[in-house]
Amino acid sequence: MMLPRSIKHCRNCGTAVIYRVPDDGDTKERAVCPGCDTIHYENPLNVVGTVPWFGDKVLLCKRNIEPRWGKWTLPAGFMELGEGTAQGAARETHEEAGAQIEMEALFTVLSVPRVGQVHLFYRARLLSDVFEPGFETIEARLFSQAEIPWEEIAFRTVKETLQRFFEDRARGSFGVHAYDIV
Amino acid sequence: MMLPRSIKHCRNCGTAVIYRVPDDGDTKERAVCPGCDTIHYENPLNVVGTVPWFGDKVLLCKRNIEPRWGKWTLPAGFMELGEGTAQGAARETHEEAGAQIEMEALFTVLSVPRVGQVHLFYRARLLSDVFEPGFETIEARLFSQAEIPWEEIAFRTVKETLQRFFEDRARGSFGVHAYDIV
Numbered sequence: 001m002m003l004p005r006s007i008k009h010c011r012n013c014g015t016a017v018i019y020r021v022p023d024d025g026d027t028k029e030r031a032v033c034p035g036c037d038t039i040h041y042e043n044p045l046n047v048v049g050t051v052p053w054f055g056d057k058v059l060l061c062k063r064n065i066e067p068r069w070g071k072w073t074l075p076a077g078f079m080e081l082g083e084g085t086a087q088g089a090a091r092e093t094h095e096e097a098g099a100q101i102e103m104e105a106l107f108t109v110l111s112v113p114r115v116g117q118v119h120l121f122y123r124a125r126l127l128s129d130v131f132e133p134g135f136e137t138i139e140a141r142l143f144s145q146a147e148i149p150w151e152e153i154a155f156r157t158v159k160e161t162l163q164r165f166f167e168d169r170a171r172g173s174f175g176v177h178a179y180d181i182v
Numbered sequence: 183m184m185l186p187r188s189i190k191h192c193r194n195c196g197t198a199v200i201y202r203v204p205d206d207g208d209t210k211e212r213a214v215c216p217g218c219d220t221i222h223y224e225n226p227l228n229v230v231g232t233v234p235w236f237g238d239k240v241l242l243c244k245r246n247i248e249p250r251w252g253k254w255t256l257p258a259g260f261m262e263l264g265e266g267t268a269q270g271a272a273r274e275t276h277e278e279a280g281a282q283i284e285m286e287a288l289f290t291v292l293s294v295p296r297v298g299q300v301h302l303f304y305r306a307r308l309l310s311d312v313f314e315p316g317f318e319t320i321e322a323r324l325f326s327q328a329e330i331p332w333e334e335i336a337f338r339t340v341k342e343t344l345q346r347f348f349e350d351r352a353r354g355s356f357g358v359h360a361y362d363i364v
Binding site: 006007008009010011012013014015016025028041042043044045046078079080081082083084085086087105106109111113116118120135136176178179180 | 188192196197198207210225261264265266267288300317358361362
């Protein structure tokens, strides 16, 4: 796999970096600053969100931002410093859908090595079917399993999470699903 | 919470950044480049590892690196770009302990907001009790529950993961444990 080389300058001193294997026993090339010796690591990002459910329906949000403008997604976004995974998932659900929820258990942990991300979704019980979408969302509405616009789902991890959710619900028992999306 | 402001210069052009709320609807201060308008995000990092078990014992590694030199840990390290969580956990187990394992299910997902990390541990069945520790490890050895050096465990997430492991094993059923370490 070709890894991104998005770092051109040192975050500490601004000098142009060079990519090489550091001298500390590391085995991978990193952006190393020839000026101040800072080693810059690039690591996967977490995306955290929820499967908000109300009766037999699930809440989806129509995206008002790129990528995938106009496609449907579960409320989710990049985890921020200073928060835990569940807290971030609740924050995103509030920001994107204005939904009132009671957080439940972790449901999916889906790695997407191709884009350097891990997507973590929690189940969340909706306390109301009234939503106040934020600026990132065109529309927030409930879908039964038969109504899900499968061909209009924004991301593969969202589609997989919805599939696992309806499968587990039909079985009457929710697990935790952790696997890679390749 | 005070978040780190470790970015002083733009990774794209080297200009000194300023911390401010971007103009794109964001609500948090980010390092923004006044030269090329690049917005720099700082996000939590994933640490991935395993609970390698052999009969009624668990494999621990004595750290040969800082922080916590000389303390005992489960094999774990920062997840890299281009790999999934399980793959990273297996890699770290190989690098730090030289252990032969069969990966099992995800076991703990522990957020540590104070340091901006999420620690994910998988259970892993040891195929052999012969280890070949890498340079980051002074010694790799098996411990029964009674032998675990609880006061000499390097990290809180490792201690919690070991506690959950022995609790679940006593109960005869392993779950997935996701919570915050505050």
